[in-house]
Amino acid sequence: MHFMNPVPVMKLVEVIRGHATSDETFSLTAALVAGLEKEMAVSQDYPGFIVNRVLIPMINEAIFALYEGIATAEDIDKGMKLGTNQPMGPLVLADFIGLDTVLAIANVLYDGFKDPKYRPCPLLVKMVNAGDLGRKSGRGFYTY
Amino acid sequence: MIKTIGVLGAGQMGNGIAHVFAQYGYRVFLYDIAEAQLEKAVNTIRQNLERQAKKGAIAESLVGETVGRITATKNMADLAGCDFCV
Numbered sequence: 671m672h673f674m675n676p677v678p679v680m681k682l683v684e685v686i687r688g689h690a691t692s693d694e695t696f697s698l699t700a701a702l703v704a705g706l707e708k709e710m711a712v713s714q715d716y717p718g719f720i721v722n723r724v725l726i727p728m729i730n731e732a733i734f735a736l737y738e739g740i741a742t743a744e745d746i747d748k749g750m751k752l753g754t755n756q757p758m759g760p761l762v763l764a765d766f767i768g769l770d771t772v773l774a775i776a777n778v779l780y781d782g783f784k785d786p787k788y789r790p791c792p793l794l795v796k797m798v799n800a801g802d803l804g805r806k807s808g809r810g811f812y813t814y
Numbered sequence: 815m816i817k818t819i820g821v822l823g824a825g826q827m828g829n830g831i832a833h834v835f836a837q838y839g840y841r842v843f844l845y846d847i848a849e850a851q852l853e854k855a856v857n858t859i860r861q862n863l864e865r866q867a868k869k870g871a872i873a874e875s876l877v878g879e880t881v882g883r884i885t886a887t888k889n890m891a892d893l894a895g896c897d898f899c900v
Binding site: 671673675676677678698699701702705706707708 | 816826827829830831833834835837838862866898900
């Protein structure tokens with residue numbers, strides 16, 4: 671079971687079918703998700719499952735756009751928020767998740783697939799090394 | 815029938831997972847290696863439940879009931895009897 675943060679608020683639980691997961695364990699887990707009044711999305715056991723596999727490269731690409739000077743953080747977020755109907759833009763979301771957590775997940779994808787398309791943006795690495803971790807440290811792509 | 819849940823790790827995710835299982839009536843054993851982390855987790859759960867009750871999302875009585883279903887432990891053996899572990 672892979673819950674989303676914050677757990678009491680988020681409706682989704684990813685249910686992962688491991689290499690050796692039996693049908694019995696799977697059905698039992700599915701029933702638990704329903705019992706918590708949450709929704710399930712089923713994923714095979716590969717790095718990032720579904721949500722982080724799609725979300726983290728999107729956030730990482732937003733950071734690359736900032737790093738390459740494509741646009742300001744505000745305009746990247748405004749573009750994605752108003753242009754794709756996301757409740758918040760990718761950079762503000764990254765600040766909310768914590769940049770150390772974003773980097774850790776990006777490295778799970780990069781190390782797990784050994785595919786350079788998942789390489790974490792150097793700007794993300796630099797910010798984490800400098801202690802700018804987003805909302806929890808008071809500064810990330812924005813100041814809090 | 816699953817009745818008891820073991821949750822390994824009382825950090826950001828663990829406290830939320832323990833919270834929802836306990837809220838839906840499961841008996842929860844929340845494990846961590848650090849006493850301070852366990853205390854912090856149970857306090858966070860209580861605060862979050864109180865906020866839910868204040869907003870009218872859950873009954874006031876459910877706050878104490880839910881917290882009462884959670885046992886914080888540093889002893890992994892306490893999870894031996896659990897029906898399911900997360």
